[in-house]
Amino acid sequence: MEKERTIAEPWRIKVVEPIKVTTKEYRREVIKEAGYNTFLLKSKDVFIDLLTDSGTSAMSDNQWAGMMLGDEAYSGSKNFYNLEKAVQEIYGYKYVLPTHQGRGAEHIISQITIKQGDFVPGNMYFTTTREHQERAGGIFVDVIINEAYDTHSEHTFKGNIDLKKLQSLIDRVGADRIPYVSFEMNVNMAGGQPFSMENAEKVSELCHKYGISIFYDATRCVENAYFIQQREKGYHDKSIKEILKETMSLGDGCTMSSKKDGLVNIGGFLALNDYDLFVKGMALLPVFEGFPTYGGLAGRDLEAVARGIYESVEDDYISARVRQVEYLGNKIKDSGVPIVTPIGGHAVYLDAKRFLSHIPQYEFPAQRLAAEIYVDSGVRSMERGIISAGRDKKTGDHKYPKLELVRLAIPRRVYTNLHMDVVAESVVEVYSYRDKLRGIKMVYEPAQLRFFTARFELL
């Protein structure tokens, strides 16, 4: 058998941005000032920033060159037509409405499809997506398979929709009260876990039988396509481009945060096949985003989004990207630290419930852990647990999600594997003295999306 060879990143570095290491004493002080919320830290105080993979990608020379070709006309910018063409070609949908980022598209699709009291099934939830669905009067219903909640399960497609759960919702409320299924690709809150093509086919068949639309949350669509290529029978010899197009063809449109798989720092869009919906969306766009050919973005940004779409579906790029995440995940896992498996496409998730099993969920173990990792090494991560889940709108109590995680999200094309080694060492170090850590209490809580600005004190 041939020896397995090292595969290096398919790019070289042309511009660098210096980052600084601070002292532990200093970090202890600033995390306290930040209310033990990593969102409230200043970027200059962070060494390796794994807060999010959103808008943090390094753009290519080709994208930067495209930025110089920004056509800043208020209407009919050349760059819009480049974007429209890229979406039609790579995603396969007819109509494109640019938005300032993913949530802009979520807002529009929710407003034009959801009526008061409608039900919106989805595979787990995403914070902004569900918020917009609820604001439009919808009731979100989680229909992801149960394995998604089991951090130990090695199920290779934890993002799958449970067809029985979906069918029973249809039976219970009726198809006419379900405007669409919100189908997220490579589910963020489940740990970056994909759905299979087989599942998407079955969901598509079921929904279309009842006249229910499918709108993908395509934020991490390329990573989902990569996992299908790697894990699903019959797809190993297909290109990422082919797999992505095939997946998209099973749905009726998508919302996209290009800040993730789109390889840009800002931007997104809503893509649709239905003309009437497109017209409705186009009517709302100027109210919330901007004229329909710029949607809250500069012409140069539209160009970067268009070029990012093509780069994102190159097989060697996406392979290097996901392999780096796996590199970090395996290092942490092999040291005995509990993480979500299989390792996701955009992030490594530490299982804070097991990591800090002595801290009850109402004392925010994941938030505590993220703060401690920052103190140890200047690595910034974020909580994905009880704080992110928010409160029940009826009872006012915490939602107590099953998963209590710390997310180490890896920006695309930004860090080297030596950075990943530093991160792994720090996590292992904190794990070695985990028994010494105590919980925290919330001392400030905003009304919405509290994880962004809530403040805490040590207990």
Ligand SMILES: *Cc1c(COP(=O)(O)O)cnc(C)c1O
């Ligand atoms: C980031 C994200 C969004 C929202 O996109 P923004 O560009 O941040 O507004 C929606 N869905 C998922 C799964 C995301 O990760």
